[in-house]
Amino acid sequence: MNATPVKRARLRIGMLPLADAVPLLVARDMGFFAGQGLDVTLSLEGSWAGIRDKLAAGMLDAAQLLAPMPLAANLGADRLGVPMEAAIVLSRNGSSITVSNELFLAMGSPPPDPVAAGQALWRVIEADRVAGRPRRTFAHVFPFSAHHYLLRDWLDAAGIEPDRDVDVVVIPPPLMLEHLRSGRVDGYCVGAPWGMAAEIEGVGRRLMPTHLLRMDCADKVLGVTREWAMLNAQTHLSLIAALIEAGRWLEQADHREQAAQMLVDSRLIAAPHESLLRALTDEGDGVYAPRFVFGVGDSAKPRHEDARWFLSQMRRWDQVNGPIDVDALVQSSHRLGLYEQAESLARAPAAGDVVARCLH
Structure with a gap:
C-alpha cells in the first residue's frame, strides 16, 4: 500500500488531564496535525470510562487510551464489546x-x-x-x-x-x-x-x-474503533504519522521544557505548575522521576510483549476466562503494521536537532 497524506479532515480527539497527553497538545500546537492535513480539536474528558464510552458511541474520532483498553474491548471484557485498536504508543513509564x-x-x-x-x-x-x-x-x-x-x-x-x-x-x-x-x-x-x-x-x-516495577511499560496509546479505522484508513495513517512526529519532537534537546510550558499555558490540568514542569523534565526528582518516553527510537511502535503481559494480568486477576486466540487478539488490538505504514509519512526531525534522551 502506498500511503499518502490525506486532504484536511476534521477530527475530535479525547484526552485526560495527565502530563502524558502532551504529544496531542504538541501535535496540535506545533503544527504536526496540520502538516498531515488534519484539523484537530482536543476534547478534555474526566475519566477513562467516559472517554471509552464516547469513543465507542462515535462522539470522538480517536482518544488517548490506557494501553490494555483495546484488548479488553476486543475481548468484550469491558461490557461494551465495541472493537477497538491502537497503532501507536503515546507514552511509556510516567x-x-x-x-x-x-x-x-x-x-x-x-x-x-x-x-x-x-x-x-x-x-x-x-x-x-x-x-x-x-x-x-x-x-x-x-x-x-x-x-x-x-x-x-x-x-x-x-x-x-x-x-x-x-x-x-x-x-x-x-x-x-x-x-x-x-x-x-x-x-x-x-x-x-x-x-x-x-x-x-x-x-x-x-x-x-x-x-x-516494569521498565518502559506501555502506558497510553491512541485508540480508535475498528469501524472508524476501516472507514478512515488514510486519515488514520496521517493521524499516527503526526503523533510519531510529535513524539520525536519531544525527545529533542530542550523541547521537554517547551512542552511543559505548553501544558502550563493550556490550563488543561488543575495541578501545581511545578508538578507539570518536573513531570516532563525529570528535574530534581532523582529516582522518583517519571522517566516518560514519547518517541525515542521505536518506542512509539506497539510491542506485542506488552499486550501479552497485559493479557496475562487479566487472566491472573480473573478479568477474563475461557480460551483466547492470543496471537489474533494481540495483532488485531495493537496494530504494528499500521504504525510501520504511517512511519513512511512522518517527517524526520529537523537537521541539527539532537535527540537528548534514550530508551532504558
Whole structure:
C-alpha cells in the first residue's frame, strides 16, 4: 500500500488531564496535525470510562487510551464489546505509587525500593489487623490499566493479597489528590503529575515510580474503533504519522521544557505548575522521576510483549476466562503494521536537532 497524506479532515480527539497527553497538545500546537492535513480539536474528558464510552458511541474520532483498553474491548471484557485498536504508543513509564503522609510515616519512611516498601507496608497491615483497624484502601485509574496491574503485582509480591488484605478501588486521575487529601484512600497508583502534586501540596509521599516495577511499560496509546479505522484508513495513517512526529519532537534537546510550558499555558490540568514542569523534565526528582518516553527510537511502535503481559494480568486477576486466540487478539488490538505504514509519512526531525534522551 502506498500511503499518502490525506486532504484536511476534521477530527475530535479525547484526552485526560495527565502530563502524558502532551504529544496531542504538541501535535496540535506545533503544527504536526496540520502538516498531515488534519484539523484537530482536543476534547478534555474526566475519566477513562467516559472517554471509552464516547469513543465507542462515535462522539470522538480517536482518544488517548490506557494501553490494555483495546484488548479488553476486543475481548468484550469491558461490557461494551465495541472493537477497538491502537497503532501507536503515546507514552511509556510516567506513573508512581503514592501514599498519605500518615501511612508513609507508619511504614518508617521507606526508600524507593519495591521490596523494602512492600515489606514496610506488610508490617503496617499486620499491625492494623492485630489492632482491629479497618483495611487500607488503594486506588488505581481503571480496571484495564497498567496502573492496576502494577499495583496488584507489587502488593502480591509483598505477600499482601489485594481485595483481602487491602481494598482496591477505581478513581479517575483528576480526583485522586482530593481523595488522598480527604483520607478516603491511603494511597494510589496514577500517572504524573498526580503523585508529585501530592508532595507539593504536602498531603502525600511517593513510594516509587512504576518504572522500577516494569521498565518502559506501555502506558497510553491512541485508540480508535475498528469501524472508524476501516472507514478512515488514510486519515488514520496521517493521524499516527503526526503523533510519531510529535513524539520525536519531544525527545529533542530542550523541547521537554517547551512542552511543559505548553501544558502550563493550556490550563488543561488543575495541578501545581511545578508538578507539570518536573513531570516532563525529570528535574530534581532523582529516582522518583517519571522517566516518560514519547518517541525515542521505536518506542512509539506497539510491542506485542506488552499486550501479552497485559493479557496475562487479566487472566491472573480473573478479568477474563475461557480460551483466547492470543496471537489474533494481540495483532488485531495493537496494530504494528499500521504504525510501520504511517512511519513512511512522518517527517524526520529537523537537521541539527539532537535527540537528548534514550530508551532504558
